[in-house]
Amino acid sequence: MATEIRVPTLGESVSEATIAQWFKKPGDAVSQDEPLVELETDKVTVEVPAPAAGTLESIVVKEGDTVEVGALLGQIAEGAGAPAAKAEAAPAKADAKAETKSEKAQLVDVVTPSAGESVTEAEVGEWSVKVGDVVKADDTLVELETDKAAQEVPAPVAGTIVKIAVETGTTVEPGVLLCQIDPSGEGAAAAPAAAAPAPAASAPAASGGSSMPPAPSAQKMMAENNLSADQVAGSGKRGQVLKEDVINAIASGATSSSSAPSAAPVARGPVAAQDEIREERVRMTKLRQTIARRLKDAQNSAAMLTTYNEVDMGPVMELRKQYKDLFEKKHGVKLGFMGFFTKAVTHALKEIPAVNAEIDGTDIIYKNFCHIGVAVGTDKGLVVPVVRDADQMSIAEIEQEIGNLGRKARDGKLGMADMSGGTFTISNGGVYGSLMSSPILNAPQSGILGMHKIQERPMAVNGQVVIRPMMYLALSYDHRIVDGKEAVTFLVRVKESLEDPQRLVLDL
Structure with a gap:
């Protein structure tokens, strides 16, 4: 079995290096941790040690080539070189290696877990431990970031951290070694000795x-x-x-x-x-990279257009004021605005099905269900968990589901199933004070509704100027599938439902 030699992580802002020189050639015997090749970057020169003892089987890149972090440098064939190395060593060294091998056999490997059916890689976030730390079972070791969510990796056993195999910022696949734990606890004494040679570099x-x-x-x-x-x-x-x-x-x-x-x-x-x-250079998280890519793809692929309207929020606010205490007592959740907006949207989607459809090549797929995505801002970026079959739910059930999804989003515990399959999205920029915006589509969906800040403004009502709590609404839609008349009608239906909430009860 061959062991791969790969370019290690070279620093947060360093993504590539140049091969300076190889210290070995194919066929040479190597011992574990022996320097094999020297890499040069604009910040540092790094020696790459042998990950295992054996014979240098092949060299993939030659001196002068530029390689990226994680690129394959060569391979070591195990076994062939190891006996030669031991034969040259003194008997004392052979005994020491035998003891080390015996100790390593007891180490517990912590590997990258599977993060979901469609997630093939993750980025290593901040480590909560360092070499030499003593951990208990289930203590958090490191956080992994995917393009969907963050996931904490717990310690499988109690013991001492003796090796951290990947640094923060490294991209890893499921099954890759993250660190090793010595359950006997004897690794603590060895950690300072292993770290001692570092200043010499x-x-x-x-x-x-x-x-x-x-x-x-x-x-x-x-x-x-x-x-x-x-x-x-x-x-x-x-x-x-x-x-x-x-x-x-x-x-x-x-x-x-x-x-x-x-x-x-x-x-x-x-x-x-x-x-x-x-300046400060910070690596984009996987989630932020995916958000950036998806938003730009939506702009590039869809014929995106936004139509605006405004809604008098007085009737909904009066209804909330009248029933909020009774509602919370009965359903165990506060009566917010999102329940009304979600219900109003599902009513409008039934009348204007094109807004709930998507384009697939030359086909239009009409969705006979309403899975409403609710955009939630977290400290790691924007995520859109989905309220499934919202058209079949009551306002109380919608509020309960939105509350559950919001908590999971803030705790970084959203799974793939929580964020997939949405047919329409609602984004509430009003919670941050936004008065007006043009939301970007959440592809492949054909519509997204932007909510905004409620602001008192003078309005003409029955020939009189009165102060009313008004909110601007924005509907961004894909003009390839939704006509202007349909988009405006959809937004008017949402406005009518909110200004006359009885419509929601009577299904009008």
Whole structure:
């Protein structure tokens, strides 16, 4: 069985690296953790150790190639090289390796769980533990983010964290090793020893010369700012100058010793460098990437148009005021606006079925049911859980379901089934103070209703100017399937139901 050698995570803002040099060639025997290849980025040089003992079977990428994080570098054939390595080692080392192997056999692997039928990968979020920490069974180890939801990974057993195999920001598939736990608890003593060699990697900060040329990005920045190699202290391996070193040198006031004509371009350098230092680069979560992609796809594929109207919320507000205490006492949930809006939408969808349909190639699929998506804002982004068969539910049942889905969304416990199959979406920007907006379709749906802030405005009622609690409504729709007349009629029906709630009771 072959063990893969892959590009490790290189840092939050680093997505690729260049192969600097291979220390081994195919057929060479390697021992576990022995450096195999050196990678260069604009921030650091990294040695990739052997993940297992054996024989270097193949090298996939050659020196000078650029590779991305996670790319396959080569493979190690297990077994063939291991005996040779042991034969050269002293008997004491052989005994130590045997003990280590015995200890490793007791370790418990924590792997990426399956996140759902259509979810094939997840991104590693923040780790709640570090190597050497003692955990109890079911303690949260790490949070995984998919394009649908976040999922906490608990400890399967009590013990000591002896290895964290993937860093924050790494994309992993189901079954990939996340970390290892030593249930005996003896791994705690080994953790500091394993971490001790780390400072040595940053020790060789070059003072004058360097045995390696500057990294390509550093070379370019030095040329742009007229800096020479002796003006920048390299912090990379063997004193190599990295991009970050150049930025630090510019920020500290390093200038070229060349003649006055070059002063003008150099003067712009420190400002740009200082701005770059003050910037913060944060990796987009899987959820945010999916939101961005789906919204842009909706704009690109649909003939999206928005029509507006306004609704007098006085009748609904009076009804809530009159019955809210009795409603909460009987149904165990507060009487909000979403129940009325959802019910009004389902009534309008029955009259205008095109708004509840979707396009599939050259076909139109009419949905004879109303699964209403309710957009919910969370700290991780916008999610749209679905109230299924809302047309068959009472206002009380709708409010209860929306409350349950909202709690699950805030707790990060929404599953795939909670967010799939919606036929129409309601988005309430009014809770954040939005007075007017044009919502973007939740593809492949053909309609989305935008609710907004209730604001008192002077209105003409029966020839008199009166102050009424008004709300702007916005219906965005796919003009490929919904005509303007249908869209306007739909919005008018929603308005009529809200301004005369008895229509909802009488099914008018």
